[in-house]
Amino acid sequence: MEEMKKGLEGVVALDTKISYIDGIQGILKYRGIKIEDLADLSYDAVSYLLINGKIPGEAELSEYSRMLKENRRINGKQIEVLKEFEFGTEALDGLRTAISCTAHFDEENNHHTPDANKNKSIRLVAKFPTIVAALHRASFGEKPIEPMDNLSHGANFLYMLSGKIPTELEAEAMEKDLILSAEHELNPSTFALRIAASTLSDLYSAVICGLCTLKGPLHGGARKGVMDMLDEIGSIENVRDYTLGKLENKEKIMGFGHRVYKTLDPRARIYKDVARALAEENGDTYWFDMAEEIEHILYHEFIEIRGKPIYPNVDFYSAVVYKYLDIPAELATSIFAMGRVSGWIAHCMEQYSDNRVIRPRAHTV
Incomplete structure (x- = not known):
C-alpha cells in the first residue's frame, strides 16, 4: 500500500518556476529573486514579474502600469450589485460574488487564448482594489470613490477606501503589503486554483476558487x-x-x-x-x-x-x-487577495501552458 500523507504534507505535486521556499533557512523567492530585494519595488513591477516571468524594463513597466490604471474602474451595474449584498463580518464573501459578477461583464471571459488570458489578468489585478474599497464603502451606504490615476496601486487603494491621500510612508507600506502577499508557492488557495485551472476552467473561475479557499481561518483568514x-x-x-x-x-x-x-x-x-x-x-x-x-x-x-x-x-x-493604516479587520482577507491575485494568475498561466488535469487518488478505509 502506498504511503498516505495527511494534509499532503511534504508531498511534491508539481514543478514551478514562479516561487521557491526554503523553510529551514527562511528563504522566499519570486522567479528566483529574494523577497527582501523585491519588497522595495513597486507592486506593478512585482505583478509583472510574476505573470510575465521577468523584471520589466522601464518601458515595459510604464506600459503595464498604464494598462492597470486604465482598467481600475468598475461600471454602474457592478456598483448596483455591490449595494445588494448583506454585509457581515467578512468582506471576502462580497469580493467572491463581485468577481463572479465581473466575469459576466468581460467579453473575453470564455476565450482561452493566451492574449485573452493576458487581457483578463490585467482587468483582475486592476479591479480587485476598486472592488474591495467599493464593498467597504457600500457597507456604510457610501458611494465608491473614483480611482486616481496618478497614485500607485497601493496608494490608490487607501485613497479609495477613505478619500484621503495617504502619506508617503502609508503608501509604501501598502505597496509592500501587496508585494509580500503576492505569491507563496503551493499554499492551499493556489493549489485549489491550479486544480480548477487543470480542468481548463476559465481564469475568473479559477481565481474564485482561490478566493473560496483563502477565506478559511487556517489560511488567509x-x-x-x-x-x-x-x-x-x-x-x-x-x-x-x-x-x-x-x-x-x-x-x-x-x-x-x-x-x-x-x-x-x-x-x-x-x-x-x-x-x-x-x-x-x-x-x-x-x-x-x-x-x-x-x-x-x-x-x-x-x-x-x-x-x-x-x-x-x-x-x-x-x-x-x-x-x-486604519484598515478594518473584516477587510484583511480581501486585501490579502488583492496582493495574491498576481501570483494566482501566474500559476493559472503556468498550469495552462503544460496542462494535465490534477486528479489524485484516495485510500479506501
Missing part, C-alpha cells in the same frame, strides 16, 4: 484572526496573562507557526520593520508594543523553554500594519 486577538487583549498589561493562558489551555495563538517555515518567515521580518515605522510616524506605538511583547513571551516559551521552532508568520505583524 488568519490575518483577521490576529487583528481580532489584539483587540481582545486590549492592552499591553494583559498580554502575559492572555498569552500564557492560551498556552496552558493548549489553544492556538493566531499569527504564530507555519507548515513550511521552521524559522522566522522572511516576510514577517519586513512586516515588523514596516509596522515599527508606521508606529513611529503616528507617534503611537500601542499596537506595535503589544505585538512585540507577545513575540517576546512566545519566543521564550516556544524556543527557549520547549525548543519548538515556532515563530511569527506573515499574518502577525501584517495585522499590526493594518491597524496603523
